[in-house]
Amino acid sequence: MVNIDEGAHAPPPAEVEDLPPPHATGWWSRWVFSQDAKYIAIQYAGTALAIGFVALVLSWLIRMQLGFPGVFDFISAEAYYQFITMHGMIMVVYLLTAVFLGGFGNYLIPLMVGARDMVFPFVNMLSFWVYLLAVLVLAASFFVPGGPTGAGWTLYPPQAILSGTPGGTSWGILLMLVSLILFIIGFTMGGLNYAVTVLQARTRGMTLMRMPLTVWGIFTATVMALLAFPALFVACVMMLFDRLLGTSFFMPTLVEMGEQLSYGGGSPIVFQHLFWFFGHPEVYIVALPAFGIVSDLIAVHARKAIFGYRMMVWAIVIIGALSFIVWAHHMYVSGMHPWFGFFFATTTLIIAVPTAIKVYNWVLTLWRGDIHLSLPMLFALGFVVTFVNGGLTGLFLGNVVVDVPLSDTMFVVAHFHMVMGVAPILVIYGAIYHWFPLASGRMLNETMGRIHFWVTFLGAYLIFFPMHYVGLTGVPRRYPDISASFVPDSVMTLNAFISAMALIVGAAQVLFLFNLFWSALRGERAQPNPWRAASLEWQTPDMPPHHGNWGAALPVVHRWAYDYGVPGAGADYLAQTDPSRRHGEDIA
Amino acid sequence: MTVVLGFIAAMIAAGLWWLSRQGIFEKPWLETGESPRAPGPAAAPSGVGLGTFLVVVGGLFALMGSALVMRMGPGDWMALRLPGLAWGALAPLALASAALEIAARAERRGEARLRGAALGLGALATAAFLAAQLSVWRDLAATGPLAERLGASFFLLIGGLHALHLAGGLVALARAALRPAGARLCALYWHALGALWLVMLALLGGAAAGIAAFCRAVLT
Numbered sequence: 001m002v003n004i005d006e007g008a009h010a011p012p013p014a015e016v017e018d019l020p021p022p023h024a025t026g027w028w029s030r031w032v033f034s035q036d037a038k039y040i041a042i043q044y045a046g047t048a049l050a051i052g053f054v055a056l057v058l059s060w061l062i063r064m065q066l067g068f069p070g071v072f073d074f075i076s077a078e079a080y081y082q083f084i085t086m087h088g089m090i091m092v093v094y095l096l097t098a099v100f101l102g103g104f105g106n107y108l109i110p111l112m113v114g115a116r117d118m119v120f121p122f123v124n125m126l127s128f129w130v131y132l133l134a135v136l137v138l139a140a141s142f143f144v145p146g147g148p149t150g151a152g153w154t155l156y157p158p159q160a161i162l163s164g165t166p167g168g169t170s171w172g173i174l175l176m177l178v179s180l181i182l183f184i185i186g187f188t189m190g191g192l193n194y195a196v197t198v199l200q201a202r203t204r205g206m207t208l209m210r211m212p213l214t215v216w217g218i219f220t221a222t223v224m225a226l227l228a229f230p231a232l233f234v235a236c237v238m239m240l241f242d243r244l245l246g247t248s249f250f251m252p253t254l255v256e257m258g259e260q261l262s263y264g265g266g267s268p269i270v271f272q273h274l275f276w277f278f279g280h281p282e283v284y285i286v287a288l289p290a291f292g293i294v295s296d297l298i299a300v301h302a303r304k305a306i307f308g309y310r311m312m313v314w315a316i317v318i319i320g321a322l323s324f325i326v327w328a329h330h331m332y333v334s335g336m337h338p339w340f341g342f343f344f345a346t347t348t349l350i351i352a353v354p355t356a357i358k359v360y361n362w363v364l365t366l367w368r369g370d371i372h373l374s375l376p377m378l379f380a381l382g383f384v385v386t387f388v389n390g391g392l393t394g395l396f397l398g399n400v401v402v403d404v405p406l407s408d409t410m411f412v413v414a415h416f417h418m419v420m421g422v423a424p425i426l427v428i429y430g431a432i433y434h435w436f437p438l439a440s441g442r443m444l445n446e447t448m449g450r451i452h453f454w455v456t457f458l459g460a461y462l463i464f465f466p467m468h469y470v471g472l473t474g475v476p477r478r479y480p481d482i483s484a485s486f487v488p489d490s491v492m493t494l495n496a497f498i499s500a501m502a503l504i505v506g507a508a509q510v511l512f513l514f515n516l517f518w519s520a521l522r523g524e525r526a527q528p529n530p531w532r533a534a535s536l537e538w539q540t541p542d543m544p545p546h547h548g549n550w551g552a553a554l555p556v557v558h559r560w561a562y563d564y565g566v567p568g569a570g571a572d573y574l575a576q577t578d579p580s581r582r583h584g585e586d587i588a
Numbered sequence: 589m590t591v592v593l594g595f596i597a598a599m600i601a602a603g604l605w606w607l608s609r610q611g612i613f614e615k616p617w618l619e620t621g622e623s624p625r626a627p628g629p630a631a632a633p634s635g636v637g638l639g640t641f642l643v644v645v646g647g648l649f650a651l652m653g654s655a656l657v658m659r660m661g662p663g664d665w666m667a668l669r670l671p672g673l674a675w676g677a678l679a680p681l682a683l684a685s686a687a688l689e690i691a692a693r694a695e696r697r698g699e700a701r702l703r704g705a706a707l708g709l710g711a712l713a714t715a716a717f718l719a720a721q722l723s724v725w726r727d728l729a730a731t732g733p734l735a736e737r738l739g740a741s742f743f744l745l746i747g748g749l750h751a752l753h754l755a756g757g758l759v760a761l762a763r764a765a766l767r768p769a770g771a772r773l774c775a776l777y778w779h780a781l782g783a784l785w786l787v788m789l790a791l792l793g794g795a796a797a798g799i800a801a802f803c804r805a806v807l808t
Contacts, residue, residue: 192644559620
């Protein structure tokens with residue numbers, strides 16, 4: 001044991017000067033053009049949930065078509081392609097990335113590291129407004145002639161900008177590309193804030209190894225996103241050039257409708273490389289904040305220090321680094337050299353090692369913990385189980401020989417929905433139930449929350465477990481109607497069942513939205529630090545925290561964020577600001 | 589993706605080296621007290637922010653370099669014969685960089701008049717560079733359909749994004765001119781963008797063919 005503050009010494013200086021953040025003087029500067037990270041976080045999360053609800057409705061329409069083909073006349077094949085494209089892109093980029101980094105990143109980073117705000121508040125505000133513009137441009141594509149693009153969320157050329165694809169030669173693909181470019185510009189502004197705030201604005205005593213794992217996850221994901229999103233940016237700009245200026249970066253020589261197009265020599269494979277150089281790190285850009293958050297939820301609600309904190313930190317960093325050399329496992333069927341397939345299969349399996357370490361550590365944290373099955377804990381447990389399930393099918397698909405026959409089947413759809421859809425969304429919910437009292441001063445309704453959890457958790461399994469079997473029978477993805485093909489009737493029955501479950505699970509999300517609004521207005525008043533958490537964000541003088549977060553003076557951190565069940569302590573936790581020493585030496 | 593992988597590997601190595609000096613082997617569950625590590629010398633957040641942004645910009649251009657190398661198949665690739673003005677435009681870019689360096693040093697010494705004049709010269713030289721680039725683009729675009737001229741397409745793409753970054757820098761430069769500080773950050777930004785453009789010009793002017801040949805030799 002090391003007691004650092006033994007003996008007299010002058011306290012080290014804070015790493016940054018304690019300057020008051022720009023003062024919010026009125027309603028407009030507080031709620032609309034706010035430079036306060038907490039309000040920006042709510043703006044981000046609100047916008048992301050709003051556009052996410054559009055994606056949820058699209059998923060209903062997709063499932064209605066798949067479960068009951070031919071019944072709904074208004075869902076044409078073209079409309080179906082548009083639905084799946086917009087659903088996928090909205091969920092991956094505009095919801096998950098925005099909520100984890102723009103929402104939780106903005107709210108939690110300054111509070112968890114003891115800062116008054118982000119280091120560049122004006123740029124932070126611009127980040128949200130550019131994000132909002134990106135969302136509006138994307139949503140506008142529903143209302144332009146030809147509708148949104150139906151190129152699939154991967155936007156593969158050459159089909160993405162050809163006339164046979166919905167929106168390919170009209171406004172749809174243009175708006176999608178412009179929207180993505182705007183999103184990336186907006187994210188870069190925000191990302192610089194998140195990274196530099198963690199690096200430069202930590203309060204006195206908050207060393208890197210005392211940061212909660214939530215901050216580690218968001219910080220690492222931010223660094224990854226700053227390096228990975230430019231790949232999507234470049235791909236989008238190059239495709240815009242092909243579409244508008246007639247260049248041939250991606251467009252090969254081709255004949256469309258009997259007519260020779262002016263393109264020639266372009267390589268669609270180059271686009272795939274660029275897209276997946278962004279696309280695979282994107283999985284971890286979403287997953288790492290989820291890993292961090294779930295670690296904190298489990299520790300707080302099991303009243304136990306996170307098991308293997310150092311290993312958890314190293315695993316986050318190693319996963320972040322490795323995720324840049326696995327991208328081509330999404331391209332096994334693109335005709336790559338077999339040695340490449342071998343290389344990328346190997347790196348894919350290697351990345352499972354630090355990921356598995358994290359899963360073991362979550363389970364070992366729970367082992368003999370004082371587990372409270374509160375709503376955040378339920379969602380955290382749901383995440384661990386779902387992530388393991390989704391991860392296991394990832395091991396299947398990471399191997400070339402298994403992936404090739406399963407490629408582009410519903411098995412793949414089931415896999416990535418489990419690991420990248422359901423799992424992180426369960427964390428988002430758990431995090432909202434956990435930090436809602438801090439942000440609003442009220443508790444979310446428990447009964448509605450439990451209904452929401454069980455319907456979502458069990459319903460997700462009833463949707464995606466059968467979908468694996470549908471995929472194993474060879475049912476391809478992206479086909480609006482397979483009823484007249486080789487598929488047996490039993491698969492169609494299963495499809496109808498999945499669709500019914502999807503509608504029910506979707507309805508549970510409406511209940512969650514209702515709970516959010518109802519509890520914000522009429523929910524039970526929260527006690528200060530209702531979960532008895534040790535981390536810094538719960539130690540603010542006010543709840544919800546006021547502008548500037550910390551009142552007159554910045555907090556001083558004396559310990560890590562996981563001192564639960566400390567022998568000799570009066571309470572079952574010691575807050576990070578608690579100056580007591582361990583083992584009860586000086587505990588009052 | 590060789591170029592960008594090299595860039596990312598360098599960034600990850602630098603990041604891991606930095607992390608290794610931040611006490612990531614400490615056992616925080618055993619350590620209590622105000623701060624087990626004395627904080628390092630305080631750096632201004634704006635400097636760290638600029639450094640981080642330049643890493644992002646570096647990644648962006650490394651990706652375009654990768655796309656260029658990948659796209660240079662044995663098929664339709666023809667080395668771009670760069671017009672003389674493309675090389676000539678390097679002079680105002682270098683002048684801008686030098687002027688901003690003078691401005692940064694003048695700022696440190698508190699010589700406000702020299703600082704202001706140097707910032708103005710830097711802005712003018714940058715505008716001259718952008719005008720020269722615009723002229724090169726117009727010449728390249730007027731020569732024929734871009735679909736048949738990959739080199740020209742890449743010059744437009746990479747040069748265009750580089751010019752946009754410089755134009756954004758001009759906004760920051762104008763802001764710095766109105767305040768007593770900021771010239772050092774402007775100078776760093778211009779130096780970095782100047783170096784990036786040199787590398788990109790070398791790639792566009794033929795060095796990419798060597799990299800592509802090297803990659804093909806390794807892979808085959």
